[in-house]
Amino acid sequence: MQQLRHPAFLSVAVVGWLAFLPLVQATPARSVASADDYPVPSGNDFKAIAAGGYHSLALRQDGSLFAWGWNDYGQCDVPAGHGFVAIAAGHFHSLALRSDGSIVAWGRRADAPAGRDFVAITAGAHHSLALKADGAIVGWGASRLGRTDVPKGNGFTAIAAGIDHGLALRTDGSLVAWGSNRYGQTEVPSGRNFKAIAAGGYHNVVLQTDGSLTTWGTEKPSDPRVRAPAGHEFNDVAASRYEFFHAVTLREDGSLNAWGWSQYGQTDVPSGNDFVAVASGSWHNLALRSNGSIVGWGYVPMGPVMMTADGARKEDSPPWRNPPAAAVQTLYRKGVPHVDKNGKLMTGYDPDRSFLPLGVYGYSHTSNFRTLEKAGFNTITHEMGAPENFLEVLDECGLQVIPTGRGDLEYWQKRATQRLNKLRPHILAQYVLDEPYVFTGASGYSSSDPLDVIQAGWRHVHDSSKAALQSVFPDMPVYVNMSPQIDAPQNGWGDWIKRSDIACLDDYPFRFAPLGDISNIARSVWAATVAGEQNKPVWFIAQSFEKFPHRRLPRPHESRAAVYTAVIHGATGILYWVWDHRAWRGAGVLGMSDDPIPATRTETPASPIKQIQSRALWQAAVQTNFELTELKPVLLSPTVGPEVSYAVEIVKGIPATEAPIRALLKPHSDGGYVLLTVNLENRVLTVRFRFGKKLERARPMFENRQDLELDEDGKSFTEDYEPFDVHVFRL
Incomplete structure (x- = not known):
């Protein structure tokens, strides 16, 4: 949840996964992390918290940032400085709002809109929203399913982002939602008696002016695990945007309440009535005490690159998690693993x-x-x-x-x-x-x-x-x-x-x-x-x-x-x-x-x-x-090695990704080579393929076309690509 001018102070956190599966048996077989041993940074100088998919953020009283948890995309590599006033954590990205009204983003596919008139931020799983000072909403990031198709106008006071949808509160106390409606999450209740909002994974929780909670959008609203607690003692709401439903609420007396799935003890809230904010990640929760210290409970699995709660970096990232954004593919230079008709492994073509x-x-x-x-x-x-x-x-x-x-x-x-x-x-x-x-x-x-x-x-x-x-x-x-x-x-x-x-x-x-x-x-x-x-x-x-x-x-x-x-x-x-x-x-x-x-x-x-x-x-x-x-x-023959060098150059068109054209060079049994290429993007591009030695020809295969004209040096040729286009060349 993010509210106007105070977007980072959270009082109910919700995680949502609503594709419930049949219950085979209930066998709790794991000890869960408790509030006594869950890793959180020490100290009592924090004023805001945010929980991402597998990482967490904290804002210190001096306006500086701290992060711990998964850091495989740099989501914990916080920017330096002391001028931050709000934070938000997505699945693999992070956001922070500066005191001058500008936004900074880091992590996977992280970017931020320009401008210095923002007053609130929220991070969905793979997209983000921001609220301007004039009450207008801006959306960016992964736009699939209408996640970033924000409503027009400037009469909004709060925003929230789920996995595939968004939610906003108008100045008149009414609601509007957009994006995926798979579970009815954009079918907002009528009325003008709402004062705070939260978007879960595929559902929403909102706080009414009488202090009660309303929820909708779940696949199985009758499931007791997703029912909001009764009562009128709640004073704010917030939600994370992930796949396993649990929720944590902050009561007016400063105590915590939780409901939902609890595979890892997510609903085993710590005791006390000195809490002022809560945040919820995939399977973990954070709470901020009035003395500025942080407590956490639940579970975060070990990741390939971790930032610990004491600021140390641990790295154990398997190579398959970090594919290079390279146009030229080099796999299988020593042989291509494949099978015969009965599944027997082969590496040489027969x-x-x-x-x-x-x-x-x-x-x-x-x-x-x-x-x-x-x-x-x-x-x-x-x-x-x-x-x-x-x-x-x-x-x-x-x-x-x-x-x-x-x-x-x-x-x-x-x-x-x-x-x-x-x-x-x-x-x-x-x-x-x-x-x-x-x-x-x-x-x-x-x-x-x-x-x-x-x-x-x-x-x-x-x-x-x-x-x-x-x-x-x-x-x-x-x-x-x-x-x-x-x-x-x-x-x-x-x-x-x-x-x-x-x-x-x-x-x-x-x-x-x-x-x-x-x-x-x-x-x-x-x-x-x-x-x-x-x-x-x-x-x-x-x-x-x-x-x-x-x-x-x-x-x-x-x-x-x-x-x-x-x-x-x-x-x-x-x-x-x-x-x-x-x-x-x-x-x-x-x-x-x-x-x-x-x-x-x-x-x-x-x-x-x-x-x-x-x-x-x-x-x-x-x-x-x-x-x-x-x-x-x-x-099924080995990929050509470095003895034949070539490069892929975009000569016309504006790609959206680093390497939109991918190419693989293979030898042909009759001599020469076959170059397989594909355009990964929904964009028109013109591409030059430049080789380290002269080519005899470049003939498109499977296209009923003549040989392409080689450039003057005889080492390169140019081809046009329609969106999601494929060209195979006999060289």
């Missing part, structure tokens, strides 16, 4: 054995497998029922299959007897877990348990299932699919990549909101490649579906760009999610297809235009499959 999976999710006994063969697919997964002559179908259509499932030795022995022995020649790998840090499912724990305990449960499920399976099929690879959330400390992202025989991840960036770039695909695939020490095959799951109102069908050129981005950054297999099917339609999902299914009363319909889009996406996948199949010998 035309008779090397296999480049081009697959699709979602098949059943009613599927037209001949369509897959004609479309260039060679792999299928996620069975929803198979035909009786499945083995014959796989043989005739040249398809490999990725079964899904997990179990003990008896389970695998039974499956082997019933089916797997016959299918083994067509089995590529076994898919055992999907995003184990997102779901609880069969982990043995529930969403109410500490996340590290849930992770331990999943590791046991994975390791025991893998050991049992490989005792029956010793050479069958087992893998886990990951999401691209490599920054979240709770998921053990790098550890799961190391445990998995194949590094697999999805990334679905195409939403019903403006898209500036697809650089996160580059970042996450590169991270998976490096986390696997460039010794594991990397499979990328590409978006080929729409689920309103969250994700839309990618346009053909966007789909192709996403796939090439993955390939250029290390992917050696592509799987599309999902092939259109009645089961998906029943869940509100429209997939790609050469013949989208007609809808019945129980299925999500597809308008004629949506059917055209689905077919167009299918044709894009067909074309991309054709290209990658032709490029297979190139892609």
Whole structure:
């Protein structure tokens, strides 16, 4: 919460994660940090506090700043000086307001608007808001889902930012909200009796003039964990913008109250009635006492780069967390890890054995497998029922299959007897877990348990299932699919990549909101490649579906760009999610297809235009499959080393990121090279590729075009890029 002229004094802090999962069992198995031993800076000269995702800020009486916790993006590298009057902490960035009305920002993708007329600041997860002296609001940062589409006018007195939405209080005591409305968080209550506001992750809490609290926007408002406490003894509100719901309130008598999730003791508030402010992070809370000292409780996981509460720096950052923003990609110079048709690891290209999976999710006994063969697919997964002559179908259509499932030795022995022995020649790998840090499912724990305990449960499920399976099929690879959330400390992202025989991840960036770039695909695939020490095959799951109102069908050129981005950054297999099917339609999902299914009363319909889009996406996948199949010998051969130097120069257009064009140079078996390139941005750019030696030619592949004209020196050529464009050159 930030209020006019006193934005940093917080009295209720709320963390919001409202995608509740089924409760399997409640097994609190972790000791939590208490107020007696939670790390906070010593001293009693503080006057304001702020809690970010995994870091915290404090403002001293002399106007200087202090920060501790995660510092992987420099969010704890506070600016020097003594002229600060307010602070705010986002997920990986920080803000401070100077006494002259200007704003300073630091951390990941941190910037700030110019001007010296600001009086309040607030930081959402990945965006920020500021209030001007005239009552107008300014928004900046990640704008997806309308986060920064602030209301016009200048009649506002307070602002708050959630994960994907914003909230503001007008001078007349009424409310306005904007951004994502997935959980109704922008459907503000009527009335003009509000005096303070707080935006949680996907919900809001507001204080009424009678001292009572009102909350809305939760996915499950009846869940007792998200009910605000009754009473009229509250005097202010504030909220953090993160993913796990808990809240801390400050009563008028200076005591604390808390509710919500308490995996790490977030609701175990310290005693006393001398508190004047509170702040809440992902799983930790801070409170400021009237004597200027700070107390904290809850949990902050160890990060790759930490600033301790006593000001020391600790660094243990794995290389995969810090991908270089480089145009020229240099992975796989010693060999490309990939598989044969049965998942056996290979590093050298063999035309008779090397296999480049081009697959699709979602098949059943009613599927037209001949369509897959004609479309260039060679792999299928996620069975929803198979035909009786499945083995014959796989043989005739040249398809490999990725079964899904997990179990003990008896389970695998039974499956082997019933089916797997016959299918083994067509089995590529076994898919055992999907995003184990997102779901609880069969982990043995529930969403109410500490996340590290849930992770331990999943590791046991994975390791025991893998050991049992490989005792029956010793050479069958087992893998886990990951999401691209490599920054979240709770998921053990790098550890799961190391445990998995194949590094697999999805990334679905195409939403019903403006898209500036697809650089996160580059970042996450590169991270998976490096986390696997460039010794594991990397499979990328590409978006080929729409689920309103969250994700839309990618346009053909966007789909192709996403796939090439993955390939250029290390992917050696592509799987599309999902092939259109009645089961998906029943869940509100429209997939790609050469013949989208007609809808019945129980299925999500597809308008004629949506059917055209689905077919167009299918044709894009067909074309991309054709290209990658032709490029297979190139892609599975080592990347060209430093003996051939080249650079990428933007000669026209204004990029938004440091390296919008990514390039990968591979040798061609007939001599010369193949240069794969992609524009990560939704911008038109003109690019010059400059080599250290003369080129004989530069011919665009798959474009029905003639050779490009080389520059006068014969070492460079220029090409235009449309938004999310791909060019492959034969050099």
